Amino acid sequence: MRLSDGRKNNLSTGRSDSSDPGSVGLAFDDVYFAADDGLRLNGWFVPHARAASTLLWFHGNAGNISHRVENIKLLHDNVNVNIFIFDYRGYGRSDAMASEEGTYRDGAAAIEFLRQRYGVDQSKLIIFGQSLGAAVAAEIATRVQSLAVILETPFTSVRNVARDKLPFLPIGPLLKTRYDVVEKIRKLGPPLLVLRGDRDEVVPFRYGQRVFDATPQPKWFYTIAGAGHNDTYLVVGDPNFAALRRHIERAELSRR
Numbered sequence: 001m002r003l004s005d006g007r008k009n010n011l012s013t014g015r016s017d018s019s020d021p022g023s024v025g026l027a028f029d030d031v032y033f034a035a036d037d038g039l040r041l042n043g044w045f046v047p048h049a050r051a052a053s054t055l056l057w058f059h060g061n062a063g064n065i066s067h068r069v070e071n072i073k074l075l076h077d078n079v080n081v082n083i084f085i086f087d088y089r090g091y092g093r094s095d096a097m098a099s100e101e102g103t104y105r106d107g108a109a110a111i112e113f114l115r116q117r118y119g120v121d122q123s124k125l126i127i128f129g130q131s132l133g134a135a136v137a138a139e140i141a142t143r144v145q146s147l148a149v150i151l152e153t154p155f156t157s158v159r160n161v162a163r164d165k166l167p168f169l170p171i172g173p174l175l176k177t178r179y180d181v182v183e184k185i186r187k188l189g190p191p192l193l194v195l196r197g198d199r200d201e202v203v204p205f206r207y208g209q210r211v212f213d214a215t216p217q218p219k220w221f222y223t224i225a226g227a228g229h230n231d232t233y234l235v236v237g238d239p240n241f242a243a244l245r246r247h248i249e250r251a252e253l254s255r256r
Contacts, residue, residue, distance in 0.1 A: 019066035021046050024073040033113040035089070035105045042093040043086025043110065045118065046072060050080040052252055053147055054118070055126040056110060057085035058103075058133030058140075060153075062230075064092030071233045078241035081126060081248065082118075086110050088136075100179060107140040122146055123255060126248060127190075131155070131203065131229065134211075135179035142187045148251035149188060150244065152195040153229055154211045155203045156182045182214045191254070192219040193247040195240070197227025220247060 021028040021044055029045040044065060055075075059068055064087045072083060088106045090098030114120040125146040129137025134154035141149045157180040185192075192215050196208035212221045222243040224232050232240060 019069055020044065021069060021072055021076075024069055026073060026076055031113075031117070033086075033109060033117075035102075035109040037105060039089050039095045039102075039106075041086055041089065041095070041106055041109060043084060043113075044072075046076055046083040046085075048076060048080055048082050051082045052080070053124045053126055053248065054082040054084060054114060054120045055079075055128050056107075056114065057083060058107060058127075058129040058136045059085060059087075060131035060133050060230075066092065074233055074241070075244075078238065079244050079248065082120075084110065084114055084118075103136045104139050107136050108143065111140065111144060126150065126251075128152070129154070132179070135181050135184075138181045138184040138188070141190065142184055146190050147255065148193070148247060149190050150193045150195065150247060151181075151185075151208075151211065152232060153197065153200060153203055153208065154181050154194065155207045156180075156210050160207070181211055185211055185215045188215050191247070191251050193243065194219070194221045195224060195232060195243065196221070197224045197229065197232050199226060200229045202229035 020030065026046055030042070031045060032040055032042055034040055042065075059065065065085050068085060072085065076083060086106070087094040088098060089096040089102045094106075096102070111122070111125070114125070122144045123146075125144065126148045127137045127141045127146050128150045129135070130152045131154070134151040137149065137151060138154070158178055192212075194208050194212045196205055198205055209221070212219060224240055
């Protein structure tokens with residue numbers, strides 16, 4: 001995992017002004033906010049005219065928020081939520097070097113920023129994480145009473161992934177980065193949706209099932225047929241977004 005080496009994410013460079021929600025016709029705020037240790041983070045707030053809740057998006061390990069513009073556009077067009085996506089430290093235009101603890105600090109800072117800047121109450125917050133972001137989301141979801149949690153292509157822990165990729169080396173005990181999703185998810189309170197592509201070439205499909213099995217009710221599992229690790233939002237189209245809509249609607253109705 002690149003986060004364990006303490007260096008700035010090499011894929012985070014190369015941001016251009018054309019790689020933002022405005023380039024696909026979306027109104028958005030390009031914002032900066034601070035983590036509790038003073039590091040400056042960059043994110044985008046994309047409002048939706050019919051939103052009743054706000055989705056806080058924790059992205060995966062590769063790239064930065066500028067690589068998610070197409071996904072942001074599709075989510076905005078298909079699901080009635082405000083979207084807040086940001087770069088962890090060491091990614092995009094955010095400061096410093098990436099680390100596991102740093103991503104947790106950044107997630108907590110994002111929630112506080114949404115509360116102060118946009119008045120987003122935790123009860124109106126949807127925590128959404130993809131891949132590495134699912135691990136960050138799992139931690140943050142144990143700290144707040146959010147409306148709902150959505151984990152897409154989650155893994156069980158970094159150590160398990162390392163054992164799968166390098167089965168003949170005792171690499172697990174040497175890893176400083178843990179991101180133990182199963183350990184965290186056992187404490188989850190809000191309703192959970194797990195999304196998994198059945199052709200994931202990076203994280204084995206069974207990991208998503210293990211995360212799901214470890215989570216208390218209420219919970220739902222949705223298999224995205226034909227999807228790999230990074231193309232879930234493209235392969236299926238509306239059925240994928242319909243699953244998101246149903247989960248959010250269930251959560252919103254349960255709070256009324």
